Amino acid sequence: MQLFVVKGIIFHGDLILGVSGRKKTWSPAMIERAIKSVPHEDRQTLRSLAAASAVPKTTIIRHMQEEGRLSARVNYVKPLLTDKNKEVRVQYAKSFLRPSSNGHHVFDDMHDYVHVDEKWFYLTKVKRRFCVYDDEDVALRSVKSKNFITKVMFLASVARPRYDPHTKMYFDGKLGV
Incomplete structure (x- = not known):
């Protein structure tokens, strides 16, 4: 039996370094x-990529x-703006500019805008996960139909x-609010 020393570690001759194990079936x-x-x-997703490419x-x-x-x-999805949309946005921003006495423009103070x-929001979700102990019961949550869960609107100004x-x-x- 042969002994090999690699970086201070003694290996027996029956250990083959670097060439053991299953061969890779897919190269990079x-x-x-x-x-x-x-x-x-x-x-x-990785699952859909694996299915479409046939790579595990x-x-x-x-x-x-x-x-x-x-x-x-x-x-992220970005807004698709046409030239007309961009022009309308610029005109809207320009509507807040007020001419001043020195020839420059200043922005409106916007004290008259709200x-x-x-x-x-939905009051509840159809499926929810709760962490409970063995001796506890999960509270009963009931609605007439899971397709018609009540919605609530919050209005903020x-x-x-x-x-x-x-x-x-x-x-x-x-x-x-």
Whole structure:
């Protein structure tokens, strides 16, 4: 029996370093070629990518860890503005400009504007997860139909903060929710 010393560690001759184990069936180039042939719509999850590219999910995960070039990225939707939309937005912003005596423009103080917004919420979700002990019961949640869960609207309004000379106090601009 032979003995090998690698970095101060003694190995027996029956241990084969670096060439043992199952051979890889997918090379990095093959994985990259298979993934790049899949359209972006089918690359949203690792499971859908594995199904569309015929590369196992665990192989893709290992490839991501070893190569480091394949990663998940977030992509947000951006508004598609036409030239007319852009022009209307610029005109709206220009409507708040007031000419001054020195030839420059200043923005309106916006003391006469109130911004109002609404937001709808469901009172409950159809499926919820609770952490309970063995001796506890989960509370009964019932609705007439899971398709018609009651919605609630919150209405919020906000204005520009300002000083009120009558009360000699500052108004924070929050009118309520």
